[in-house]
Amino acid sequence: MLDVIGGGASGMLTAATQLNDAISxxxxxxxxxxxxxxxxxxxxxxxxxxxxxxxxxxxxxPQLGATPAANTFKPYLPTIATDSSQGLIxxxxxxxxxxxxxxxxxxxxxxxxxxxxxGNRSSMVNVQNTLYV
Amino acid sequence: VKRxxxxxxxxxxLVTVAxxxxxxxxxxxxxxxxxxxxxxxxxxxxxxxxxxGGKIASADQLANTQACDLLPASESSTVGLSASPSSHxxxxxxxGCQWDGDNFSVVVVIRTDVGLAGVLANGGTIVxxxxxxxxxxxxATGYSSGAGGTCLYAIGVTDSLRVDVTSTVxxxxxxxxxxxxxxxxxxxxxx
Numbered sequence: 001m002l003d004v005i006g007g008g009a010s011g012m013l014t015a016a017t018q019l020n021d022a023i024s025x026x027x028x029x030x031x032x033x034x035x036x037x038x039x040x041x042x043x044x045x046x047x048x049x050x051x052x053x054x055x056x057x058x059x060x061x062p063q064l065g066a067t068p069a070a071n072t073f074k075p076y077l078p079t080i081a082t083d084s085s086q087g088l089i090x091x092x093x094x095x096x097x098x099x100x101x102x103x104x105x106x107x108x109x110x111x112x113x114x115x116x117x118x119g120n121r122s123s124m125v126n127v128q129n130t131l132y133v
Numbered sequence: 134v135k136r137x138x139x140x141x142x143x144x145x146x147l148v149t150v151a152x153x154x155x156x157x158x159x160x161x162x163x164x165x166x167x168x169x170x171x172x173x174x175x176x177x178x179x180x181x182x183x184x185x186g187g188k189i190a191s192a193d194q195l196a197n198t199q200a201c202d203l204l205p206a207s208e209s210s211t212v213g214l215s216a217s218p219s220s221h222x223x224x225x226x227x228x229g230c231q232w233d234g235d236n237f238s239v240v241v242v243i244r245t246d247v248g249l250a251g252v253l254a255n256g257g258t259i260v261x262x263x264x265x266x267x268x269x270x271x272x273a274t275g276y277s278s279g280a281g282g283t284c285l286y287a288i289g290v291t292d293s294l295r296v297d298v299t300s301t302v303x304x305x306x307x308x309x310x311x312x313x314x315x316x317x318x319x320x321x322x323x324x
């Protein structure tokens with residue numbers, strides 16, 4: 001199960017990074033489209049936080065029992081969950097950070113559109129990196 | 134055109150992978166009859182005591198308490214969490230429970246085979262502290278504030294019994310403040 005979740009999180013991290021790369025390059029999208037993308041990003045943030053909260057408990061020694069096999073596996077499982085390069089928890093944390101960056105940029109782009117362009121009947125929102133990172 | 138194509142591909146991957154990642158969580162549990170009473174990790178095990186906000190009399194009662202009973206609806210809402218738990222889970226503990234809110238997700242687990250001495254640092258910093266009248270350990274990794282930040286407060290009950298409170302930040306906030314707030318609500322009920 002962990003490898004499935006880890007693989008999914010890793011793929012989502014790549015996709016979220018690509019979304020931030022696209023935002024850094026800047027693009028135009030209609031208002032409703034940006035709103036939908038922002039809603040989706042915030043929903044994904046909630047889902048990642050829920051997954052992270054439940055998986056974070058794996059960073060402690062699991063209560064597997066006292067059989068010889070359990071005693072063999074116990075010490076390794078927290079390491080798998082917390083490994084700094086390939087562990088599930090660090091990957092989920094990086095994904096959460098990327099999503100927050102996306103959400104902030106999308107919200108700032110919508111705010112800028114509402115301040116400057118909406119009154120001029122401009123139909124497109126310029127989505128761009130407002131964080132300068 | 135290339136940029137739109139790249140964006141469309143990115144969104145397609147996000148949606149597809151999110152769909153693939155859903156599923157039933159599981160964790161191996163020992164075969165009945167092969168372990169001692171301190172072993173196991175089955176959240177569906179029979180509950181011994183429902184606290185209903187009251188103090189749990191003994192360590193044995195706590196070991197048979199469902200983690201969801203440690204934070205009733207009247208208390209979870211005061212720390213920004215849902216009134217009812219989002220899920221019962223074990224995740225390698227005797228019993229566990231998760232609450233979600235707009236800003237935090239919080240998991241509380243009861244561990245019956247390890248006490249405070251067994252808290253693993255995993256590269257973070259363990260700080261000895263107290264929550265109410267109980268000894269506790271705070272484990273903050275290098276990343277406890279901001280999106281994805283986590284923080285653990287482990288409350289010791291006996292040498293082989295503790296309650297872990299882990300908070301995760303959704304977008305912004307301090308996970309350690311949330312974990313401490315939840316731990317302070319739970320601690321008065323512990324023996």
